[in-house]
Amino acid sequence: MKKISTPYLLLLPGFAFLFTFFILPIVNLAQVSTQTPIEGGDTGEFKQTLRFSNYVDAFLDSREQFGRSLVYALVATLIALAIAYPLAYGLAFKAGRFKNILLVLVVAPFFVSFLLRTVAWKQILGENGFVVPTLRSLGILSESTTITSTAFAVITGMAYNFLPFMTLPLYASIDRIDPRTLEASGDLYANGFTTFRKVTLPLSMPGVVAGTLLTFIPAAGDYVNAEILGGPNNTMVGNVIQSRFLVSDYPATSSISFILMAAILVIVTIYIRKAGTDEVV
């Protein structure tokens, strides 16, 4: 009897907390999403009318931002993967006795505040930085082109900011690979590329899945990179949610949030099925 109840007792405080401050707010959000303004009421006053077309309106009003969020997040995730995979591979197999110190260095930049780093990128890539004048004098960039206030700046900013979320799970799963399996593959006449494709990559799949999810999800909901590094043509769903909330348009905030969450959950579910791994958590 005692044995059976132990796990539930351990779960109770944490789950009571998560239920109150995570599940309940989401349920409340669902409830608010179908409300409409009270006629003649103040701003921010709404009543429940089960108006499900709020969702249609929300989607149509911000479909550009939805598209941008998904595309930017996807490209940023792929860039982060391209940077982090060889880095994690090198850390696991080539770093030798420097492994621990290099691992610390991967995470270290992220103790300088996220906003400070993003603002630093803005200065470095901006008009007063050294990158733009150099590229202009080399004739690579024309006088009228800028790097900041473009999709490029927003995407690379996100790829940079979420890089540790990609690198750490990748490192964890690559480091678990027994180097002898790679040697065995070489002994069986596989060249480097074949070994990577048929041995290393499949064995590191749990890390790839975890890393891409931990990058894609925050990137899709981000608005700070778009606000600091982007221009008026680079706004994302996060910016819409933020600005709707500021003008107390809670039904729109809620329905856009729900569409974003649903889109992410669908993408994540399909992705986990396709990648064929359940070991995300």
Next chain:
Amino acid sequence: MSHKQKDASIPTLPLKAVISRWIGRNLIRIYMIAAFIYLFIPVAYTFAFSFNDSGKSNLVWKGFTFGNWANPCGAPRICEALGNSVKIGFLSTLFATFLGTLIAFALGRYAFKGRSTSNLLVFLPMATPEIVMGASLLSLFLVFHISPGFWPTVIAHVVFCVSFVVVTVKARIASLDPRLEQAAMDLYANEFETFRRITLPLVAPGIAAAALLAFSLSFDDFIITNFNSGNVTTFPKFIYISALRGIPAQANVIGSAMFFLALAIVIVGQAVTRKRKIS
């Protein structure tokens, strides 16, 4: 033509081939160096501009000074913001580590009905974009007429830190050798003693790592904080607000100091574990 002649006279590999072979062999290392340079560019920039004799706006280099480091609280309200961040980070780390570790033990140690649903409940906050979490939590607070501020921010931080604590501690529990606990039981330790003297010390590094992760997530959070903190300013929020008018160089001082402090903590922590392993 001249190229062919050269090949005939010197019977070694052409330089191009030597270089490409060297690059092929060291490709990963070259790539790692490039990746680290990329990682550290904004850090180096932040550090360099902490010495800028800039006055109010730290946009253009105006000359070298130690003044900002001598007086890190020189910018108005910056140390108040830093203090809030530390307080919020400390409290939310404490709660999140406690709640998360209990959940991790339940999920990592016991088979019980509803385990997969519990795993899902832990995963969901990580799969929810911060902005949705922040907005939904604030709407709930508003329904109950709780005005945003210090404690709502702490609660919000605990919500998103708990899952990361669970995942980190659970991974540590999963890597334990169950034979160690069996051995303790064989030596007549009861369940509680086994837990206190064997399990807990072995899981402790995982709990410490989880706490460090929770603190850094909380300390660096902006989106959820911006929704739930009302007129309480945290360090990231301070930077966001002052970004419009120009960030004071003191922010760079604090950012750089945090970087070196974190580096020192991790290096000391590693030295301690290594020493313990040897002894």
